[in-house]
Amino acid sequence: MVSESGTYVYAVGRNLDEEVLSGLEGVGGSSVRMISHRELTAVVSTVDLEEFGEAALRRNLEVLAWVEETARRHDEVVRRAAAITTALAPFRLVTIYRSDDAACDRIEELYDDLVLVLDRVDRRSEWSVKVFCRARSVPSATVEAASSGVAYLERRRAEIRDRQQAAGEQQMLADQLFWDLVPGAAATRRLPPQDQKLTGRREPMALNASFLVDDEHSTDFFELVNETRARYPSLDIEVNGPWPPYSFAVLDKP
Template identity: 40%
Template sequence: MSSTPDLAADADRPEVGTGVWLHGVVRDVDPAVLAAIPGMAGAPVRAVRAAGLSAVVSTAPLTEYGEQALRRNLEDLAWLERAARAHHAVVDALARRGPVVPARLATVHHDDARVAGQLAARRTELTGLLDRLTDRGEWGVKGYQVPGALPRAAEETGTGGAGAAYLRRRRAQLTAREQGQRIAAEVAAAVHDTLAGYAVAARRHAPQDRRLSGAPTPMVLNGAYLVESARLAGFTALVAALGERHPELRLELTGPWPPYSFAEERPAGPALTVREPAC
């Protein structure tokens, strides 16, 4: 929800009525298509049209999506996951039919007039982004460290008994681990640079924690790449070739995704942003 003055809520008074949750902006969309896509409250999404563009929105009850409710719910991981999945399902359905500028999660406007006003005010920017995203898709490449593929440090020899031998082995293990982490980081940077050179645009996001990735080894690359649809086969082949060339990393190609990483000319900020003007 926006923190703009006209939407600020009285902390002592529960919010009533409805707001407008923004999913994304497209050039145009068939109402029949929207009728089959459930929005945040389960009802079909709809389009707000202005300035030659269409904003795809959900009617959002303020009891759940108002200023106060959002600040509370965004701290609830179960609620956040449900909201993110519902939002993504709409954006993904739009992306499968053409270019879309996804809105950030929790972008809620006061009413349709405010949405239309944003379309008019940002028409040049949004049109440029839609042009840039046409016939292109976002693909993710994650790289995970493969410790077993790294050369082990040579074990030191010497005398001094069992205690000294243990310390030497332990020091060798730590040295090998540090070397492995350094090499993996260097390889990840080289892989990203190579993929970025092939793609139209690229973003390198912070690696995910293992609790989120579910991987047994650390993630050292979390890249997003905007790829021409006509060059996708070449990009896929390049990822495979880089994986064979660098056994230190296990590369994982995912996508296509809606272009979340490229919805702005500048690198995106935190994914969970509560603000009105973001698209």
């Protein structure tokens, strides 16, 4: 049986010059190419459905090494494309069509939304801001010998209450911090805080947010972040970027 192929779409953008990306390797190993539809250009590559078909994906998405390799390659292609245009709408991981024609049909269907998204992200980049609650020193009162079981239990309860209260306060501060940064961005999006098992940090994450920032105003945004560092000494703020505008190219159309 001859293996079937599909068209993997990385992103759609304006004013993309095919020459610049020629020779770039896409997911699954074949070369990245471009297909045009109206004034839009889709960055695509051909994939083997033996690896990227629905049944295969079901299997492969369970293999973390495969997911990582595919995600990193996808990201690399999107970043290279983002570097040569101001307006690029990245697609989700593993967006695959039966053929180039099918991809163009979908782009036509999404045309109005894609134009809106491209206008929104034009000359802007995504910045990730993650906030961690700094570890607090534990009061040494717990060291004193327990005089009685009742006293011990009361103290334990008070400790738990204090800890919960402190966590609530930290969360409130992180929320405030988010709103302090909002004026510096054209759009914002809050992602679910990452689990401690995934971050590998002892401190819990209180905020996982993305900010779409004008490229020409990114310095102002960093200044804003630095101001908040001073204002919220109990929080550890981690900024990362620039990212292609992944979080702001979301088409939630059925």
